Amino acid sequence: MITAYGGVNKKMKGKRDQTEYYGAEDAALPTTIIENQTNVSFRVDIPYTLPSDGETYTVDLTRYFIPAYYEYQCVPKLDESAFLIARITQWDQYNLLEGEANLFFEDTYVGKSILDVRYVSDTLDISLGRDRNVLVKRTKVVDYSKRRFIGANKVETRSWKIEVRNNKAQAINLVITDQLPISRQSEIEVTPQELSGAVRNIENGDLIWSLPLEAKGRKEWQWGYEVKYPKDRYLQLE
Known part of the structure; x- marks a missing residue:
């Protein structure tokens, strides 16, 4: 299986709201894919909060399981x-x-x-x-x-x-x-x-x-x- 580097790379992964945390084992963020004439953009459907701790975070916007x-x-x-x-x-x-x-x-x-x-x-x-x-x-x-x-x-x-x-x-x-x-x-x-x-x-x-x-x-x-x-x-x- 080929898998892209996904999830967020910290134990405490930030949060969608004040109580819900997001882990590396979770699915990608809910997004809407918008296809424009010359590019593709991803709109995050649920607000997502990152801690202001100076660390770098990586979040999956979408996942594909491709044969x-x-x-x-x-x-x-x-x-x-x-x-x-x-x-x-x-x-x-x-x-x-x-x-x-x-x-x-x-x-x-x-x-x-x-x-x-x-x-x-x-x-x-x-x-x-x-x-x-x-x-x-x-x-x-x-x-x-x-x-x-x-x-x-x-x-x-x-x-x-x-x-x-x-x-x-x-x-x-x-x-x-x-x-x-x-x-x-x-x-x-x-x-x-x-x-x-x-x-x-x-x-x-x-x-x-x-x-x-x-x-x-x-x-x-x-x-x-x-x-x-x-x-x-x-x-x-x-």
Whole structure:
């Protein structure tokens, strides 16, 4: 469950009137949401009093219980860390406000994030940070990475192995993204080799593997590509 930092952060939480006190475990204040043309405002329906003691208080104006789909995402070419992502569909019905958010996961504070609601997509992704119990490793397979000459051309082959391990006590959904080189020149040809079931984006070269991973489970696979180009040219391949 994702929960915003809520309630009031003092034992004596202020009061709605002279006798009724508000605690962190209570519900949000009764409010009316007013949708204007360019913004959303919250009108507090019951007067609320804060002590004049110089302390800082935080009060919930509203609460939403929003279903989310959880998955881990990793781009091992850039960072082998796996990030837990909460994906929320049809999020625009909740009048979410853009700004800094405190994130809690399973009643544990995991950090701060910027809630960016300037989306045109119907799915809002919220990163809950790295999870050290989901391990991803990307290594070059030297035996399958080579260079050779064919006539006036040079041909280079690259192969990679990806290993994933779930050290958690529950199954997870994991999305791994890698990338094929993209050639914009006709004399440079990129040919994918074994892609191990990846979904390939022709436009940007992205390779995406979506896989369930059982508790304490592990998987590994290889993928690779071949590049042919004039032997008088120099290409720096990963």
